[in-house]
Amino acid sequence: MKTLAIVVMAVTTLAMTSPVPAGRGGPDRGAGAQGGPPALADTGARPPSGPCALPGATDNVSETALTPPGYAPSSGVVRAITFLIDFPDAPAKVTPQERYAEFFPAVADYYRTSSYGRLDYRSTPVLRWIRMSRPYPAYGIERGTPFDASSDDGYAALSAEILDAVDDTVDFRRYDLINVLVTPDAGPPATEDVRSVTFAGTPTGLTTAEGTSFMNVSFIWSRQTGDSPFRVLNHENAHSFGLPDLYYTGRGSALLKTPVGHWDPMDEDWGPSEDFLAWHKWKLGWLAPAQVRCLDRPGDRSFALTPTSVPGGLKLAVLPVSRHTAITLEARAPGPLDHVVCRPGVLVTAVTTTMYTGSGPVRVADATPGSRGCYTSDLNVNAALSDAPYAAGQTYTGPGVTVDVLGATDGGDWRVRVRTVRPRASAGGRG
Incomplete structure (x- = not known):
């Protein structure tokens, strides 16, 4: 019997077009994966678990937290x-x-x-x-x-x-x-x-x-x-390894074609280097439980996110808004793999685990809508999203959540205050 493999294409920048020619050491710091008070440091990475490890599509390449066999x-x-x-x-x-x-x-x-x-x-x-x-x-x-x-x-x-x-x-x-x-x-x-x-x-x-x-x-x-x-x-x-394409292959504007832009190589992998999203690092088993904070209950919390570009620290906050959708927070700053971060801050994304590769399963929230961006010298980069992170004094408001970015610490972490007014809706059984 003929068996067809799942195919994932490397179509990048401007999505369906071609490219343009051309440490911090010590124990991990952060809060437990189940939310609530900070957990003891756990430096052992492992696959995602807990209520923020959202289930989803398993018959194709998707953002499902646990990659299928x-x-x-x-x-x-x-x-x-x-x-x-x-x-x-x-x-x-x-x-x-x-x-x-x-x-x-x-x-x-x-x-x-x-x-x-x-x-x-x-x-x-x-x-x-x-x-x-x-x-x-x-x-x-x-x-x-x-x-x-x-x-x-x-x-x-x-x-x-x-x-x-x-x-x-x-x-x-x-x-x-x-x-x-x-x-x-x-x-x-x-x-x-x-x-x-x-x-x-x-x-x-x-x-x-x-x-x-x-x-x-x-x-x-x-x-x-x-x-x-x-x-x-x-x-x-x-x-x-189980990661989907983040670019969008359907009909729509040029901006919709690269909904994540240069914030992850699964969208744009042309031009300058960039690191993986923190959600992907968790999905791939690169984060310890203490490096992920799951905000699945209402309340106010304040904590600091350590940039993706340095080891250690709290890397990811996940706010589930439904059984298959979550808002994620991470800090991005220039680093060994993040070559073109021209506006450091807190990157906010929406992740949907039931959308297949190439359908735009992750969307970056743009803190500066309408701007031309801060990195405009390389046509392989979606310039409009290059200044997407939220900076000090800015607020993101989403479904049942408000995120205030308080600013950067002397050590380079980004402090945030998160207010959730209701638990995730229609969650069903927690995956």
């Missing part, structure tokens, strides 16, 4: 096997080592930094060009081409040839992820057509010699622009 592990030691392929009509013009060096060790370093050392990404390369048997056009690869295991073309054909070349020397049971780096001369440049893709979460229908499924596989085409072009692989691997 089938995806690659996203914390601890994660092992990837990385192949390089070229074509008779598009032979590689660089060595395998040079192409591999475009992504590693940068990808592993990025994940180590973003996860605060909780994801130890290890890539094993097969450092030779694996020549495909047919010219590139013969495979019929386009944006959106599915993985059809019954087809003699497309990604199934490419994958079958890779397996034929390596299956007697590679034990796929040792690896969590599969990366395929294509020679950048095959197909159109990324500035014209984005084709990088991941098949994640479900079997593709192709199996290895050991009987394991050929799945959680990312194909990287062409080269991206910007100061950290390796992040296309960060984006694609994050699909294998």
